[in-house]
Amino acid sequence: MHNWLRKNPNVRTIRVAAADLNGVPRGKRIPTRFADKITQDGTRFPFSVLNLDIWGEDIEDSPLVFDSGDRDGVLKPTERGFMPMPWLESPSGLLPIWMFHDDGRPYAGDPRHALRAVLDRFKARGLTPVCAVELEFFLIDDSGRKLQIPPSERSGKRRKGAETLSIRALDQFDQFFTDLYDACEEMDIPADTAISEAGLGQFEINMMHCDDALRAADDAWLFKMLVRGLARRHGFAASFMAKPYEDYAGSGLHTHFSVLDTDGNNVFDNGGPEGTDMMRHAVAGCMEAMAGSALIFAPHANSFDRMVPGSHAPTGVSWAYENRTSSIRIPSGAHTARRIEHRVSGGDVNPYLMLAAVLGAAINGIEDGKEPPAPITGNAYAADLPQIPNTWQTAIDAFAQDAAVARIFAPELIENLVLTKRQELHYMAELSPAEQAEIYLDTV
Template sequence: MTDPKTWLRKNPQVRTIRVAACDLNGQPRGKRVPSRFAHKVVEDGTRFPFSALNLDIWGEDIDDSPLVFESGDRDGVLKPTERGFVPMPWLEAPTALLPIWMFHEGGKPYEGDPRHALAQVVNRYKRHGLTPVVALEMEFFLIDDSTRKLQVPVSPRSGKRRKAAEVLSIRALDTFDIFFTDLYDACEDMDIPADTAISEAGLGQFEINMMHQDDALRAADDAWLFKMLLKGLARRHGFAASFMAKPYEDYAGSGMHMHFSVLDEEGNNIFDDGGPKGTEVLRHAIGGCVNAMHDSTLIFAPHLNSYERLIPENHAPCGISWAYENRTAAIRVPSGSPAARRIEHRVAGGDVNPYLLMATILGAALNGIEDEIEPPEPITGNAYAQDLPLIPTDWESAMDAFEASDIMPRILPQELIRNLLLTKRQEQLYMTELSPLEQVEIYLDTV
């Protein structure tokens, strides 16, 4: 990381900065600061209430949260993360973002901060001499939301609107070539390791894969920053981009699949046995993920709309299973070089908080490794046609499973679990007052 003060000196064109932390819904919460006062944030941090990381999807306080009136709405101290400044190329004026995370007054990490939750899991791996290597597949929609009916944006090249799903279509990518060129340039500026782009099965749906890296916190940062970048840059191009799980009823929704392997202290992949099956440790990691899948569904599907995606035979797993090279299973072990043997966790929607996603999956896998949990036998064939145990397929059931779980407190801090449940219960209450169109409108721009 470049020293933040050095970065500011080298970029005198930046007149304002944003300082932002990630709340439980993945929303950036923070402040705008003139760059001439940025050194104060770099040196001393900044302050805002603990409750600011525990707001609902509308940005409102949680009515019964102990963080608000009961405690006097006390401040936390927010300090820069290891990332340092990154440019914000979707804004017109030269601007930089300084990611921050929350601490108590004496320096103790605030356990309601999702980035700290992931850091705790990574530290558990370190105590075993292990390092997770992770990558995310980022699926999203480009949408014309200029009218009340969501549509594919008009092609900047032809002026036409092509209303069809185009799986792996070069033409679909070329249609938005200027946008994707700007997007990759911006990823380069922000040091986000965006790799391959493809068109997907939904209307105006695309996927960009992130490169594998051995720093899970940085990988989650990349995903969080990429979401901000994509949505902001799309607006500059005259349309919307959204990670909403299911904007179109008749087409597949967006997922955020996570791939991971684990290295030992010598840099060896502990899932690699030199063949296609993988090691016993691989099976134990899968066993931990399978064991936690039901109780952790609220992390993978955190919003009301998330459950519109979890429909059998619609490219989203509902049954709890694993398999070798089988995309109908919830957990897939891809084929390929044994040195790259890894797990692909396929349950989460695109609307998730990437820090909580990584913390939950990596924490569940480590539970399996520590406890030597044996998974069920891998399935073969179509998972949708098999009699499998199911994850919760509605929001309330997922909340109930999360709340009753004795697995989740081993993965996530108790304060974060409490805060997330309070948030989701409040959102559930107010979502029932909205029409389906109003629900889509709030999710389209937020998640």
């Protein structure tokens, strides 16, 4: 039996889970005594399972279903290994898995493999991305007909106002955050600073930077699973929905990244505030792919409610030094930590696809030696800029035909995601915003 299970004899069941294209965990519950078979041989389920819509339904015109006989892939453990599931009442183990063909080839429609393929392009040039993500989410009382902030675990009162960087707001849910940090320790998720944000019951937790982008994506995916599950143990919901409240800012998932060479030097650092040619090439690549990748950064019907002018979410394609209205920001600070902040994604993204899109665009620009336009100054919302798609339909169409996207993602993944989103677009149109929110609250 696996060492982790040996050290945790109270664990009676395990879950094996892979991320589908929406980032939803798909897998099986297995008694611990059969764990050896999983770790040695993997498990099997259809390729189509990583390509379900947000309701968990098959994609009606997918080539993965009837056209190909709904064939199985084999799913093997990732290098992450077993970990606890602190949000469940009974002691349980989670084993992340990813999908392969029977002959050992990675399945190109698996979002984790999409990120691995991008990282292989960096590796071929002797480069290693260093990533950190900032995850925003809402704590929500969804027990009534209207979503609202939960009552404080300490006072029992509801504080119905934005509390940006408020210690009091954090302290209202002190037990939840204490349990959350303890759980992150157990799961080896490097959660760092927590702050309250501008939305109603909105918080942000930053991850420590990591020189393994696959692990950084794992951490974000697992963290989202943990936060949602742990909140339910505390009697309320947690959601990474892009925009649960019409009158408050939405949730983003900002990404910071730099790139190291084989000697461990930051290739974006020129000793000053400007950054290097390679940093600008990466910026140019990110800008070129931004409109085509909008479907990755805003994957759901609700995502586009966040992306409106003046809402702290970018709407135009731009870059700037120390400017949070731009879609790409070069933060100030020590030159040795020179990095790019990509600010477009909502909290509802699939972290694997998001990091693949961001880093894939950056390596496109580095490979091409592209130069970006001049950085903007002032308010990006007031500038005449190329626009990021502002509807789901235009984002789907742009993703389907964008040349930069085609360099980042495998054709099969592009086709699968486009078919998935067109099906969701069709059926979401039949639902009210409240009904849509009910679907998204616990899934994204």
